Amino acid sequence: MMTTRIIGTGSALPANIVTNDDLAKIMDTSDEWISSRTGIRERHLADDSETAAVLAAEAGRKAMENAGVSAEEIQMVLVATSSAENYFPSVGCQVHKMLGLHQAAAMDLSAACSGFLFVLNTAHAYIKSGLYERILVIGVDTLSRTIDWTDRSTCVLFGDGAGACVVQKDEEGIIGMSQHSDGSQSGVLTSFAPTQKTPLSEAMPGSPLYMEGQAVFKFAVKTVPDCISRLLEKEEMTADQVKYFVLHQANSRIIQSVAKRLKVSADKFPMNLDRCGNTSAASIPLLLDEMNRSGKLEKGDVLMLSGFGAGLTWGATLLRW
Ligand code: ACO
Numbered sequence: 001m002m003t004t005r006i007i008g009t010g011s012a013l014p015a016n017i018v019t020n021d022d023l024a025k026i027m028d029t030s031d032e033w034i035s036s037r038t039g040i041r042e043r044h045l046a047d048d049s050e051t052a053a054v055l056a057a058e059a060g061r062k063a064m065e066n067a068g069v070s071a072e073e074i075q076m077v078l079v080a081t082s083s084a085e086n087y088f089p090s091v092g093c094q095v096h097k098m099l100g101l102h103q104a105a106a107m108d109l110s111a112a113c114s115g116f117l118f119v120l121n122t123a124h125a126y127i128k129s130g131l132y133e134r135i136l137v138i139g140v141d142t143l144s145r146t147i148d149w150t151d152r153s154t155c156v157l158f159g160d161g162a163g164a165c166v167v168q169k170d171e172e173g174i175i176g177m178s179q180h181s182d183g184s185q186s187g188v189l190t191s192f193a194p195t196q197k198t199p200l201s202e203a204m205p206g207s208p209l210y211m212e213g214q215a216v217f218k219f220a221v222k223t224v225p226d227c228i229s230r231l232l233e234k235e236e237m238t239a240d241q242v243k244y245f246v247l248h249q250a251n252s253r254i255i256q257s258v259a260k261r262l263k264v265s266a267d268k269f270p271m272n273l274d275r276c277g278n279t280s281a282a283s284i285p286l287l288l289d290e291m292n293r294s295g296k297l298e299k300g301d302v303l304m305l306s307g308f309g310a311g312l313t314w315g316a317t318l319l320r321w
Pocket of ligand 1: 028
């Protein structure tokens with residue numbers, strides 16, 4: 001039966017690295033607090049030239065090189081982001097221009113930290129339907145621009161970056177997927193854009209990223225293992241058959257708790273959040289690219305990708321590499 005396979009990966013990180021000690025110089029925090037509560041030691045922060053589109057295009061170009069596909073062969077670009085600098089053109093259309101993807105349709109999708117899974121699953125649906133055979137999927141966020149840098153409980157968590165995969169119709173690849181949303185809990189994690197005064201309404205100031213950390217923590221440690229277990233059950237597979245669980249990189253304590261609830265060794269949960277922080281929609285493809293390029297992945301390995309984020313949104317994708 002035809003499905004969707006990841007045939008190449010790429011990623012891009014801003015040049016500037018900001019350590020916990022650097023943050024401790026500008027706010028009341030410490031490396032000890034941040035690393036013991038989250039596992040994060042440093043993050044990359046974008047400068048003015050490193051827009052979401054620039055990072056997305058670099059990750060996309062590397063993924064296409066890794067897959068050995070040319071610009072003409074890409075039929076669609078799907079970008080997950082919730083921090084693009086402009087409302088339109090979409091980041092997808094900017095990547096379209098930067099990479100010369102003349103044959104491709106392009107669009108963005110917003111599902112916060114679950115965004116990459118949502119675009120991967122959307123690409124899979126397009127490929128399964130027969131509409132497209134080869135799609136570039138990208139997760140990118142520059143949340144550092146949306147954060148309140150005086151709120152130490154959120155600003156220390158996030159980093160910027162982009163990750164990308166080329167996916168293509170194949171006999172093996174995605175085994176199963178699931179994606180979910182619960183809008184009734186939208187208030188625990190929000191970011192509002194400012195609005196202009198119009199003839200009928202007053203201008204509204206924007207508000208930076210706001211998060212009820214403990215509520216998100218509790219949601220993640222219950223919902224992610226439930227979602228993974230249900231998908232395994234649906235596909236009649238067990239956690240033993242999964243080589244790696246590639247989870248959204250928000251907090252090492254969340255990842256350890258998920259491993260414990262699934263009764264799976266924490267060694268099966270690779271992490272790069274110590275070096276990247278929470279890069280939102282970029283975190284899963286960034287980690288996948290690292291694993292791919294370091295030779296950790298072999299053809300046929302079973303991977304479980306799973307993420308959660310604002311919305312609230314969450315999901316999982318079970319695939320054979
Ligand atoms: N440095 C030092 N102290 C701090 C800092 C900091 N950076 N931040 C908070 N504190 C203090 C608080 O003021 C509080 O002090 P108090 O006890 O005197 O009041 C104390 O540390 C404990 O604060 P808590 O908020 O209770 O700390 P907690 O252990 O819950 O950890 C954290 C906070 C790390 C945010 C945790 O709740 C968490 O990781 N939550 C999940 C976040 C997450 O995964 N978000 C993903 C969102 S993805 C997306 O879609 C954008």
